[in-house]
Amino acid sequence: MALERIGFLLHITRSHGIIRRYFVVNGFDGALTMLGIVTGFYVGDTQDLQLVIGACVGAAIALTMSGLSSAYISERAERRKALAELEESMMADLGDSAHGSAVRWVPLLIAAVNGMAPLLLSLLITLPLALAQWGLPLPLSPLVMAMVTALAVIFLLGVFLGQIGQIFWLLSGAQTLIIALCTMVIILLVG
Amino acid sequence: MISLKRIVLDILKPHHPDALEFARSIAACGDDYHVLLTVIEMDEKTETLQVVVEGDDVDMDQVREAITRLGGSLHSIDVVEVQSAPDGE
Numbered sequence: 001m002a003l004e005r006i007g008f009l010l011h012i013t014r015s016h017g018i019i020r021r022y023f024v025v026n027g028f029d030g031a032l033t034m035l036g037i038v039t040g041f042y043v044g045d046t047q048d049l050q051l052v053i054g055a056c057v058g059a060a061i062a063l064t065m066s067g068l069s070s071a072y073i074s075e076r077a078e079r080r081k082a083l084a085e086l087e088e089s090m091m092a093d094l095g096d097s098a099h100g101s102a103v104r105w106v107p108l109l110i111a112a113v114n115g116m117a118p119l120l121l122s123l124l125i126t127l128p129l130a131l132a133q134w135g136l137p138l139p140l141s142p143l144v145m146a147m148v149t150a151l152a153v154i155f156l157l158g159v160f161l162g163q164i165g166q167i168f169w170l171l172s173g174a175q176t177l178i179i180a181l182c183t184m185v186i187i188l189l190v191g
Numbered sequence: 192m193i194s195l196k197r198i199v200l201d202i203l204k205p206h207h208p209d210a211l212e213f214a215r216s217i218a219a220c221g222d223d224y225h226v227l228l229t230v231i232e233m234d235e236k237t238e239t240l241q242v243v244v245e246g247d248d249v250d251m252d253q254v255r256e257a258i259t260r261l262g263g264s265l266h267s268i269d270v271v272e273v274q275s276a277p278d279g280e
Contacts, residue, residue, distance in 0.1 A: 011207070086262075097263075099262040
């Protein structure tokens, strides 16, 4: 029932697209940031995995907090403005209506997605480092495994975008992958 | 006992939820409601509706609550059809 209600609020505010966009944009931010950090440590030939994990988790938490707060503040302001305009057109108070509920709940939902997307993807990219730290054997060095994971995540985000935009999945995946590879190359050159 | 058989309402509502969802939500207020919704006028942010609700005994309070919940504003009750029956029937 709660899910149905959330679906209804998202529907009347046409927020599905916005949530998707926030997920991809901030998820991409998170994945690319992790790729940058891990590549930087790779260039510096760092052996201390605890240090790398600490940097990655710290950045992931910062991205999460940034995503949560920025999306909530901006979405709440936009929704309040839209509700005020609608109330003016309706010449009625819509505080008790679904539109009023949407102003209260939709920004929270969007903020949660915006904050959780970089956190989850960052933790996924950091996972090989944690596994190595816990003593599990990996086929490649932990830093290389994390970089491969980041590239895979970024490729999958591209595939997801392709599904939305009805673009051939390999093409849209390749587009985001090229951006990630360019980022890596720049870091490797600078390093 | 007096039963409300038919009522015609003049409603102003935002574009979302759309007319179909709006009519369905009103119909869901009862077990045997027949709802006829006509969009009379459409503006940039709102639309004016004429909604006819028919049923064995329409619960106006529930209909009014559904309209408010969906963001609608009931402007007027234009037609009312009621029927009386001896108590206990």
